[in-house]
Amino acid sequence: MKTYLLVLGRHPELSRAELRGKVDEIFYDEEKNLLLAENLQFTNPRELPRGEEQLFIDQLGGTIRMAEVVGEYFDKTQLQQVIWKRIAAAEKFKCGFSVFGGGNKLLSDLIFSTKSHFDKIRVENYNQENLSSGQIFQRRILQKGHEFIIWKRGESYLLCETVANQNLRNYELRDRKKDFRDAKMGMLPPKLAQILLNLATQNGSEDLTIVDPFCGSGTVNIEAAIAGFKTLGSDLNERFVEKAGENFQQMAEKFRYENTAGQFRTINANRCLSDVEVSNPVIATEGWLGENFEARPDRETIHKNAGEVLDLWRGVLNHLAEHKVQTIAGCLPAWNRAGSKQTVSEKFLLHAQKLGYKPTLFANGKPTTYYEREDAFVAREVFVLKRIA
Structure with a gap:
């Protein structure tokens, strides 16, 4: 060996x-x-x-x-x-x-x-x-x-x-060379999208559908199709959904996956699986990280954003639990302020556990870990939830 x-x-x-x-x-x-x-x-x-x-x-x-x-x-x-x-x-x-x-x-x-x-x-x-x-x-x-x-x-x-x-060229094609990118929307790096995809599909069957309820420009959906999965992307912003579909088709031509592997629709994240047939859905998503700040946010702004993010995710978790989704891999915002991180993960995980989800621990024994750039105002706090009930 x-x-x-x-x-x-x-x-x-x-x-x-x-x-x-x-x-x-x-x-x-x-x-x-x-x-x-x-x-x-x-x-x-x-x-x-x-x-x-x-x-x-x-x-x-x-x-x-x-x-x-x-x-x-x-x-x-x-x-x-x-x-x-x-x-x-x-x-x-x-x-x-x-x-x-x-x-x-x-x-x-x-x-x-x-x-x-x-x-x-x-x-x-x-x-x-x-x-x-x-x-x-x-x-x-x-x-x-x-x-x-x-x-x-x-x-x-x-x-x-x-x-x-x-292969750095392929990452550049799937990142900077996409026809549609929007800095105000936030841009999920393809490498992190791959990681989320792998976390969501561990120990699962090959017949999974990768669902991103916050699809943005379609990064997760593209990575899912490249990996051989069917995928569903949705967003509340109709323009994002349209452009995500165009990006998906553009990358299908470059990376030779079937354009029919993905579908996109405009719908609230807390209804992402409503009125659609999806086999064995798992969630891989960046989620919503709150406002996209041009300057470091103050305490009041962070508090407001934290409440909005939590309210949104509670609704999404309720919906996913109703549909018995087995795995959820995603990101929460963690705001860097005064040398520490202001997070919502404790309240988020508590609500998830009430719905029958348990966090998968990372190698350091913690239920979340961070993905961030140096000097970023907001870090991504990554989690993986498994359904146990």
């Missing part, structure tokens, strides 16, 4: 959560944000012509790189010889290194010794720094050569060779 090293993104609690059911976690290093895993569940629901490792990472929003473990070595000379042998055998004389735990000296030694060993080779660590996911993608290092990850722990060197990397 192969063992893989996964390089996680900026929100590791979410990264680890979406991997549940897809890998067996062996070891996680919180400081370096690295995860060792085995028994990866490779799936290809749309029978896409891609390697299984690349297809695996394409389905994840929170893992930026994955490497196959080559072996563990206790001698640096032996480590170097194994690397050189793999380069020579493939006859691809272009490579790069990323070192975790060994410091700049180990990285510099690997770069210098590799250049000295081969008569002709291109080492991509131009500034003697670890390679980023963007550099690997833009320079086509995996197609034209190798990237080796060396994780030094104590006296051992764990050698891994990168086999898959995030």
Whole structure:
């Protein structure tokens, strides 16, 4: 059985959560944000012509790189010889290194010794720094050569060779290149939409319908269709619904899913499943995060928004409970003010529990976790609810 090293993104609690059911976690290093895993569940629901490792990472929003473990070595000379042998055998004389735990000296030694060993080779660590996911993608290092990850722990060197990397071009197409985007509406990153989708579909059947009652520009629906699911998007704003449908069709042409996989309609979120036939619905949604602020909100504004968000979600939860929806993955607003977060999650979760829902705990034992940009006025507080009654 192969063992893989996964390089996680900026929100590791979410990264680890979406991997549940897809890998067996062996070891996680919180400081370096690295995860060792085995028994990866490779799936290809749309029978896409891609390697299984690349297809695996394409389905994840929170893992930026994955490497196959080559072996563990206790001698640096032996480590170097194994690397050189793999380069020579493939006859691809272009490579790069990323070192975790060994410091700049180990990285510099690997770069210098590799250049000295081969008569002709291109080492991509131009500034003697670890390679980023963007550099690997833009320079086509995996197609034209190798990237080796060396994780030094104590006296051992764990050698891994990168086999898959995030496709940044596809994310750009599904984000900035959508025909319709509206900053005032708020823009859900495709990576977070993927994470929500994975959280909503864990341990579920393949015959699920992904429902987003706050569909906005259709980001969740697009990610659902790419992953091979049927999807329903709704919103109270008629223009958003129209444009979400157009975005869905645009991305169907680029990513070759069936345009008929999605349907969109204008309706209040607290009636999103009324008068429509949907098989096995699960919810994946950003929800409503309150007003879109241009300046940091004051205490009174936060209090007003918190009340409106709670009232809205109570109605939505009541509706979803009536329809016996099994899983709800979504976001609540958490306002950053005076060095702390003002949240509604405690009252929200209390109401959900009264309706027979239980939060799925994250790896840190908490029922929610945050997805946020630095200096953002409002963070997204992510939750997953499972129906137990």
